Amino acid sequence: MIRINPFTRFVILLPTTLLLGVTLFASVSYRETRNAMIAEFQAALREEITALETIYQQQGHKALIEVVTARAKANTGESPNETVAVYLLTDAKGRKLAGNLAAWPATAQAQDESSLQFVDPLTGDTVVAVVFLLYADQRLLVGRRALFEHVGRHLWENYALLVASALVVSLLSGWAFTSGLRQRLGRISATAERIRHGHMNERIPETRSDDEIERLVRQLNRMLDQVESLMQHARTTSSAIAHDLRHPISRLRNELELLADEAGETPMRDRLESLQGDIDHILKVFQAVLRLGRLEAGAYALQFEDTDLAELVSDAVSLYEPIAEAQGRAILLQTLAGRTAVDRDLIFQAVANLIDNALRYGAGDVEVSVAHHNISVRDHGEGIPEADRERVLQPFVRLDDSRSMPGSGLGLTLVRAIVESHGGQLSLDDAQPGLRINLTLPGAVGARVAP
Structure with missing residues (x-):
């Protein structure tokens, strides 16, 4: 399952929400505007129908044909798309008498003073029209091409371009904003991590802003x-x-x-x-x-010297082998060549503390290994629960099952202080069974790490 961090969600959700809101607003606005324009079209058409009806009643059928023909000619362009006003006068059988529309629309019902919309088959445009029935069932249709449909299409095209531009800008802006915020929070997190590992003099970098x-x-x-x-x-x-x-x-x-x-x-x-x-x-x-x-x-002056870690650890093992034999246990040593610059006395004490802890609180044989600049000590006891591993590194902390044994609770604390003074790291891992403690020291011969 893909997990999206809060910054990415912000970059995605903000423009998406904005886009949905603007689209809804544009849709409602377009619908209301379209309905209002259709109503205005129909009102204007009824006024024109009324004027044509008056001509028909006062001057007769011939005069009506002449007026419709003149108006149709005046509103007919070189192409059907240029024709705005639509006129059609037919007899009772639907035969064309005058006008610029080829035939009566198939979907238009011949009902007196009815308003309708139909699609011109020649141009595909929507026509808003009004029908009026004359004497002897003659039909008069007066309409206007719904130019707002063309305007609406252009508006939606422009809206799509605007939305695409706004979406790109908002994504870039959101990415830039969250990247800056992520970097600032990353500096805080990195500083907190260094402080957690004992570098108490670290501070979060400050800027001149006041947010x-x-x-x-x-x-x-x-x-x-x-x-x-x-x-x-x-x-x-x-x-x-x-x-x-x-x-x-x-x-x-x-x-x-x-x-x-x-x-x-x-x-x-x-x-x-x-x-x-x-x-x-x-x-x-x-x-x-x-x-x-x-x-x-930082008041202890470390005496760095080129040291064979395998030899140093072997000396510490030799020191505790009689104690292990008295307990009916063994210390198993496995080494690879490894040299680095350390304070021999302090590293010896650190390794001795770990072996002593393994013999004192662990069980079974103790496994000690040296690989390059890494030292590992493992026992086969019950181990330390993961929730307590950081706590046992604090001064004077002892778990409940070890309080009956002699000790001060400073052994592992001192080991960590020694390792970190060399610029290394101490880690406690579950050996299943038992506990494995790893010391990682700087690997380059001649390294000089300030305490």
């Missing part, structure tokens, strides 16, 4: 300024809190470690070591928050 769309653009840009300011404030605040608390918590951990050494092999030592584990987790969260804040704010 409703431009006022909407200005309001949206002001709203985006406020949103960016609030997000920057939130990032700065969270980073500041994490930075300020990291040092006292580190000192607290050191004190707990000293206390654990002093406690010796006692139950108190186990409790202190458990508290150390909790504090280690808190420190990891703070470290992730600080790194995420620096990446999103």
Whole structure:
């Protein structure tokens, strides 16, 4: 089924509606004008019939024949189309006595003072006429060729030309208008898409016009300024809190470690070591928050270097293979040659986070693949519903079925920040079963993408 967008519907429906309205108006106007002209013709013909009747009554039959012959001759042109007035006087049997009409029309009934219309077989013109019956059933027909029929045909021809011209102009104008509108809305949509992918400093291009769309653009840009300011404030605040608390918590951990050494092999030592584990987790969260804040704010200076992605991913797999074996699982690696310029430490951390998530929240073997500048990590668990895939990329978001497991909800958020700082993209796909996470990095060796 062909789907027509609103702009195309506007371009089609507007001139079509206008055309239908004008055609209806023209049809009604033509009909009313035609009826009025016929009525005027008939009134003039009756006046002429009355005058001829008076001549007949006062001067006799011979005088009537002479007058009809004279008037018919005066109104007869070189061709039938040039004859405007039509006269015909016949006897009771229909034989012609005078006039410029060849014979009595077959469709015209001989009724006294009757009005009629018929088509002249010689010219095809419509004739409006009035019939008058004389003494001894003689018939007198006086008519006029309906020149308005010719005028009407010319009018309809001109109207068709006008409508065709107006239709072309309206289509071109509508296309030009909707094209401009589509381009302006396209710029808004493209900017919104870039903002949705994390480029919060993007703004919709503004023009000097002052129409409703431009006022909407200005309001949206002001709203985006406020949103960016609030997000920057939130990032700065969270980073500041994490930075300020990291040092006292580190000192607290050191004190707990000293206390654990002093406690010796006692139950108190186990409790202190458990508290150390909790504090280690808190420190990891703070470290992730600080790194995420620096990446999103563009304050982290990436150290680009030519990197063999296959080798980098292989190192990350080797790091997690003992954990997978302890779970009775395997990490399957498939690589193709691929080199690009990246920050090795950050990309290593991103891949490690993905493998860790697959082992922590997935099931079955973990499949890791490298193809040129694309890295993919797939598990065989329940996956993530499509409606939640964008949400899990937000900071501290954890799905209900993973809340019972250790974690902070920052892993995927940090991975996306790392990939986007390199100018790449992160996508989550349904692996059926399981979840596949794809990292797409710039493929050219030596590329330098500003964070």
